[in-house]
Amino acid sequence: MNTIVGIIRHIVLVSIVFVVAACAKPEREPAGEKGTVFYEKAAVHAANHDYENALELLNKGLARDTLDGFSLEAAEALNRKSAIEALTGEYFDALASHEIIEQQCKGMLADSVETGRIRTKALLLAELGEFAEAEKALMKISSMSVEDSLKLARYQTLAEKPEKAFALYNGLSGNIDPLVSLQAYTGLLELSLDESFGKAEAPSFYVHKTIGLARKLLDEERKGTERAEALALRRAAMLLEMFPAHVRDASYLYFKALARARLAGEERLVQVLDFESNAVLANNPEAYARTLDYFERNNMPLARMVALLKQGTGSKIDDAEKIKVLKKGLSIYQYQLAPLPGYAIVSLIDRSTDTLVELLLSKGRYAEAFEYDELKKLYVLQQAVQHRYDSLELPGKHEKLARQVERIGLELNALLQRSMNCYESGWGYEMHATTIDAINKKRGQFYEKIGELRNVSPLQAERLALAPVTLRTVQQTLDENHAVLKIIEGKRWCTVFLVQNGYVDVSRRKIDDALYRSRLKRLTERLAVGAEGDITGIARDADRLWLTDLLIKPYTGRLQDVQRLTVIAGEPVPAHLLGNNRFLVRDFPVSWVYSANEIAYQTSLKEERDAEQEFTFYSTEKYRDALERKLAFPRQAVFLLWKHFSDTELEEMRVLLALSLQQGGDPSGMLHRLVQNKQAESDQWFYVSEYGVRGK
Incomplete structure (x- = not known):
């Protein structure tokens, strides 16, 4: 298998065989107990965030319920099982559960449940970096909503299919609902930033359309869409902030997004928008202190990183404090690096590192400048490694270890991408704490396997665990x-x-x-x-x-x-x-x-x-x-x-x-x-x- 798709299919196939085998040979349990009993107990454990025991009970229930084939109850249990596996970062187990549903339980789930399942599967594939597969999965929804179409266009953009994404965004840009058309135009604006794509208009065209639609949305009196409005306005502001001539427009939209988030009662989003609206023009030290404290207390490392870097590059603090703040922010970045951050994050990282390196050089702190310039390049190296787990070749008796490193490494990357997507899009804050816990657990598993790999091939271990160099x-x-x-x-x-x-x-x-x-x-x-x-x-x-x-x-x-x-x-x-x-x-x-x-x-x-x-x-x-x-x-x-x-x-x-x-x-x-x-x-x-x- 030479591609990530191949690795995914291989691991999913192995997982399916394992799950079906487990279902065929249930452990002895008290007579008369059906799968329902285990499912009810599993629900209690899941509600208490005891996901390990919840999965064990679901597997026991499925073992009983599938002795004579798959039923609706088994299909629903498999769907709940896949949701827990996805939540805890067990991506390939979750995809195996989806595969079993598709092969053994076709047509059993209610239409609304099946649609939700397809969306979840597509999201898992996208977090793994398989955007073409995510596109293919999402297109199986028989009746797509506007939100599905916007998500599909996003997957097509990331799958390097700009023509398809452009056509879809273009169609949605004429929607009479300014909330929809605003999101479509921000998608078109992002496409226009890619100079290799020649079909889009110049970015300035989409900038003006985005500003106009944002103002139109703000002029309407709406109820029940405050969260969606806040996120759409924030996304527009993040892109406008990249254009110096439209920084004031970005600032205006950030403040309006903040007001919408407060109306929606989205506390985490409120805190993020509080610092983002402050960072564009005001740079109030009290706002930075307030939000940085919140991010640290609530374990929001990416938001804290961005706040520190914006403070270090934008606020009027002395050089010594600026160096201190930028170092703190970049130290977080080193451990929260996702395979595919957005334009705004990449731009901020580059700008922050360049600012810090120039400051250190001007102070004659050459060794530190050398190290932080290399830290920026580490991102490129890690990206190269993250996409080449399939190049890990070990002697036959160590083949199992190679596949374990592949699997855990890909799942760790996917969790980091989920965390990045959560910050950038604003969706998914409700499962943020679980994601951070899963990242920490998966990183521990990864370095444990790297330790085993070091005993077999020190050079391969070093390549897969690159660290900053001095x-x-x-x-x-x-x-x-x-x-x-x-x-x-x-x-x-x-x-x-x-x-x-x-x-x-x-x-x-x-x-x-x-x-x-x-x-x-x-x-x-x-x-x-x-x-x-x-x-x-x-x-x-x-x-x-x-x-x-x-x-x-x-x-x-x-x-x-x-x-x-x-x-x-x-x-x-x-x-x-x-x-x-x-x-x-x-x-x-x-x-x-x-x-x-x-x-x-x-x-x-x-x-x-x-x-x-x-x-x-x-x-x-x-x-x-x-x-x-x-x-x-x-x-x-x-x-x-x-x-x-x-x-x-x-x-x-x-x-x-x-x-x-x-x-x-x-x-x-x-x-x-x-x-x-x-x-x-x-x-x-x-x-x-x-x-x-x-x-x-």
Whole structure:
């Protein structure tokens, strides 16, 4: 099974076999007791939040009731069982229960109950990240409500089916109810933020429509829809807040949403909106203190994180307090990270981390700045790992452990996503406490299995439990001949770290990130269209020389004594083609990685490379794919291509790389030898660089 869908189907199939087998062989119970007795006892336990005993009793009742087939009572019990399993984060058991209902109890449940069951199943699949499967499940509802259609469009958006979502939102945008049309237009606004989707109008069009419909909704006198209105207004405000010209509109809608939440009696939502409405413009310290205290007392970590980060980036507090507040917020983020946070959360995390890093650099606190810049990148690495549990391969006798890690890891991610969805949408606060308890329990199970995995494969365990890396940790992983350049481009300053085993230096230049990126982009574009023989012209390229002056020149003396260089940056840098008098790759092997965490992980590899070396190539635009590949298969050689190569050219390169590998060394070392070859018929090797580093 190579996909998450495959893993889900495998685990569900195993669970179905197990459940049916259990149903066929009931334990001995007092004669005369039917399943009903167990179901009644289970209901009492569930009401007291004793879900473990409730599930045990439901299973016993089902074992009795299904001896001669499935009845309506058994179908209803299975549905209640699936609800408890879903609530406690046992996703695959819940999906197995749904599967049994669909296979064995078709048509038994009342229409309204069956519709609710389908919605729950679709939600479970969506929380697991299987949006196409969630879409497929939801479409089985025979008569969809407007709310179902909005949810379906959301799943289609997340399933990367923007055309379908656009058509559905577009149809709903003409609804006469402004509450419905407002939600449709916020969906269209979110779609328009994706530049790769060309069918939508410009975001400004949907912004004005959203504002107009929000005002129309507020002008109406309505009863009984206060909660839905509060959530729709809040969603609109969250998107409008991303546009500087409409911050006041966002503030207005937040305050109106707060008023609606108070009318609805939604205390948790009131507290969230209290700080959100304050954070846009007012930034009242008392409001922050009041809501932060509430979030801490009521175990609402995500709301507390967002409040701290907004206070740290928006309020007028001194630098020392700002650093303290941002550190607190980011420490929560590290443990509440969901696979798919929304635009607003991602934007806030990036802005908060950048603010903190710039503050620390300005104070000369370089080691801390290094660590927090890496924390932002940890999210990308963890996302790559969260989608690659299927790459966990262990020897046959440990196959069961591999599957347990997969299952628990996926369920933990799904629970974290549920918590994130609860905060972002405002729905589900009534089960928030249970979700947090389930996260803590599932995380404990996950790290217990990681402990077992560490005894079998320490490297696999480290990959699946990535943690923030410090400057000192990176230093300790480097041998004496290996140097690392880490680039942090800020709004006003560009900072470059030179890191060696026993040495650290920092260079700062007053150059903003826009200028740095424009220069890098121009050089990258020239490489992308590089014709045969153009390498001489590239040597004289003004952007190459400018980047050399910024990144390499401050450390020219130190680099004369190194035998290997790795560059860390947020996007690919052709560092192998930088250099004062000649390209660096002529002097020593050069590679690039996204994060220092990858250096710490990959340099810990002590096993020999596979005898049959596989070479994989990615264009620089697909560097995230290269990152995922290297994390999943750290012993494979991964290369970045700075211009287009035909399939024939790539195959020829594989042959030459394989021949070079026989001489010993590693991927970047091979490239170093190939560009030094005076008899080479082509300069193609200058357009290839290694992703990653070698083990010691």
